Amino acid sequence: MKGSVILVLVVLALVAQDRLAGGQENKLYDYTKYHTMDEISGWMNQMERENPAIVSSMIYGQTYENRNMTLLKIGSNSTTPKKAVWMDCGIHAREWITPAFCQHFVKEILGSYQTDPKVNMLFKNLDFFITPVLNMDGYIYSWKDNTTRLWRKSRSPGTGNCTCIGTDLNRNFNANWGMVGISRNCCSTLYNGPTPLSEPEAQAVTDFLEAHQNQLLCYLTIHSYGQLILVPYGHPNISAPNYDELMEVGLTAVNAIKAVHGKSYKVGTPPDVLYAVSGSTMDFARLIGIPYSFAFELRDKGHCGFLLPEDQIQPTCEEAYQGAMSIINYVHDKNFRGSAIAVTATLWTTLVASWISSANVF
Ligand SMILES: *[C@@H]1O[C@H](CO)[C@@H](O)[C@H](O)[C@H]1NC(C)=O
Ligand SMILES: *[C@@H]1O[C@H](CO)[C@@H](O)[C@H](O)[C@H]1NC(C)=O
Ligand SMILES: *[C@@H]1O[C@H](CO)[C@@H](O)[C@H](O)[C@H]1NC(C)=O
Ligand SMILES: *[C@@H]1O[C@H](CO)[C@@H](O)[C@H](O)[C@H]1NC(C)=O
Ligand SMILES: *[C@@H]1O[C@H](CO)[C@@H](O)[C@H](O)[C@H]1NC(C)=O
Ligand SMILES: [Zn+2]
Numbered sequence: 001m002k003g004s005v006i007l008v009l010v011v012l013a014l015v016a017q018d019r020l021a022g023g024q025e026n027k028l029y030d031y032t033k034y035h036t037m038d039e040i041s042g043w044m045n046q047m048e049r050e051n052p053a054i055v056s057s058m059i060y061g062q063t064y065e066n067r068n069m070t071l072l073k074i075g076s077n078s079t080t081p082k083k084a085v086w087m088d089c090g091i092h093a094r095e096w097i098t099p100a101f102c103q104h105f106v107k108e109i110l111g112s113y114q115t116d117p118k119v120n121m122l123f124k125n126l127d128f129f130i131t132p133v134l135n136m137d138g139y140i141y142s143w144k145d146n147t148t149r150l151w152r153k154s155r156s157p158g159t160g161n162c163t164c165i166g167t168d169l170n171r172n173f174n175a176n177w178g179m180v181g182i183s184r185n186c187c188s189t190l191y192n193g194p195t196p197l198s199e200p201e202a203q204a205v206t207d208f209l210e211a212h213q214n215q216l217l218c219y220l221t222i223h224s225y226g227q228l229i230l231v232p233y234g235h236p237n238i239s240a241p242n243y244d245e246l247m248e249v250g251l252t253a254v255n256a257i258k259a260v261h262g263k264s265y266k267v268g269t270p271p272d273v274l275y276a277v278s279g280s281t282m283d284f285a286r287l288i289g290i291p292y293s294f295a296f297e298l299r300d301k302g303h304c305g306f307l308l309p310e311d312q313i314q315p316t317c318e319e320a321y322q323g324a325m326s327i328i329n330y331v332h333d334k335n336f337r338g339s340a341i342a343v344t345a346t347l348w349t350t351l352v353a354s355w356i357s358s359a360n361v362f
Helices: 002-027 037-050 097-112 117-125 136-142 200-211 243-261 281-287 310-361
Strands: 055-062 068-074 083-089 126-131 216-224 228-230 266-268 292-298
Touching (some): 037 068, 037 136, 055 200, 068 200, 083 097, 083 310, 097 126, 097 216, 097 292, 097 310, 117 126, 117 310, 216 281, 216 310, 243 310, 281 292, 292 310
Parallel strands (some): 083 126, 083 216, 216 292, 228 266
Antiparallel strands (some): 068 126
């Protein structure tokens, strides 16, 4: 009798300990593994809970299957007007390295803004709007089993006679929709949807970008694979007014990437380095006037493709982080150089004024 009471107590103690360990595990999120949508949603809540002064979340739409599309807004409170950077990952379901990258990126900036004056400055002048998994329905489907792992599109059903499911969200935007690099067959992975913005996910992103058009300096969309930094436009017959600058900024990013683990990335427009495409988010962002619009294609070059092993998550994210940061720093410095000079000037004026007034006193 006594023995069994002790046994029960021991079992209870073990269970409690297990619970504690589980809680700790949740706190120490594993950034070197791929995570389910549920885990990523939990992680988003955790980021917000642990950094209330810096991180908030915002629901900006619903997916076809009625999931809330949520972004993390990251930055310091400021009394002066801020600019913003958008980043989305996971618009194509099977590109699992990309949600991993968005999470890595958030971890890095949150871990460094208190000690790294550069990131601190970014937080003062910029808000980051980050969506770790844009195509949530598709991402969940790609986790279903090994026959769905390579799913790319959304999960809305075809219209009319077509019984296949899904639209390529990155062909559904209002940017020369339907012109090139698409399929009108709803069974194709490149189906661009029955009409522009037929997909609620594309509509939600469009609404957000248009509402923040004057605030957004930089649009970054993360894909895999191919090791590329793409600049507008995907359509072959138009050219961005700041094409030369975009190429230069892209080249700097490529050098920053190479310096980390020696990986070679290429820069160019989609028709120059990949294939022509219309209806993409990158083109749409640039067309509405967001000056610095880029798409990343992360590792690798096709050996593992979408099935990039977990042991490559960390190095891929480390190099891409430096690439993204080189773009963001460029954009920030260019836009806030004036205000930095103004700050210095104000400082000198105050100093001189205080000398003069102290001279008056003495
Ligand atoms: C910043 O603003 C948010 C939302 O208004 C607020 O919850 C938070 O406490 C503020 N943080 C600081 C440090 O003032
Ligand atoms: C979406 O967000 C709203 C508002 O927070 C909430 O009431 C609702 O339950 C959420 N829906 C889902 C499917 O999570
Ligand atoms: C999918 O999983 C099943 C059961 O685990 C396995 O037998 C099959 O070989 C897998 N197929 C592929 C293509 O990996
Ligand atoms: C749909 O199927 C019907 C019957 O097969 C056919 O008459 C019609 O042309 C088809 N519509 C389209 C848009 O293909
Ligand atoms: C681009 O211009 C060429 C020459 O005018 C034309 O043949 C081609 O169809 C255009 N491409 C697209 C996608 O509009
Ligand atoms: Zn993609």
